[in-house]
Amino acid sequence: MKVNVSDLEKLNLFVQSFCQNLGDRHIVLLEGPLGAGKTQFVQFLVQHYQGEAINSPSFAIHNSYESQRGDIDHIDLYRLESPDDIESTGFWDLFEKEKGLICIEWANYLNEQEIPIYWQKSKVKFHIEANGERYIEFN
Numbered sequence: 001m002k003v004n005v006s007d008l009e010k011l012n013l014f015v016q017s018f019c020q021n022l023g024d025r026h027i028v029l030l031e032g033p034l035g036a037g038k039t040q041f042v043q044f045l046v047q048h049y050q051g052e053a054i055n056s057p058s059f060a061i062h063n064s065y066e067s068q069r070g071d072i073d074h075i076d077l078y079r080l081e082s083p084d085d086i087e088s089t090g091f092w093d094l095f096e097k098e099k100g101l102i103c104i105e106w107a108n109y110l111n112e113q114e115i116p117i118y119w120q121k122s123k124v125k126f127h128i129e130a131n132g133e134r135y136i137e138f139n
Contacts, residue, residue: 003136005126011037014136015044023120024099029107032126037134038105041124042074045103056105061089073102077109086110095119 005011022028028045030038039056046054051067054074063074073094080086094102095116104110107123115121124138 001138003138004133005037005136006132006134008040011040011134011136012044015041016048018122018124018138019045019048022101022122025097025119026101027115027119027121028101028103029110029112029121029123030103030105030126031108031123033128036126036128038126041126042072042103042105045101046072046074062091069101070099071097071101073100075102075104077104077106080109 003010003014005014030041032038039054043054046052046065046067049067049069049072051065051069051072054065055063056076061076061079065072065074075089075091077086086092094100102119112121122138124136127135127137129135
């Protein structure tokens, strides 16, 4: 499905709707170019669950936020130099939780086949057209 998100209000409305379909163990795979809105997407998602303000985990790689839904883990794989780097982040330990929401920016750096099958997965891909229009494709 393709959705126009050319302004923050449209992105926020999309996120509010998107949150209605999240399971107890859910991974949101975020892909798209720099500045496309991946971190803003996570900000709106955390706000939806009355969580705290977020920061991009570009340098920390992993941030965790408390919310009414429980912990929301926010991972940014952009700075990883190799797939082996993910081992040192504690990333795989996140899947031991009985309930959780994990948002992964730059998910295209991750081998999706390695994600445990007992976690639901949604992919959100951001696009910016040459004319500045922004849209999301998701499944």
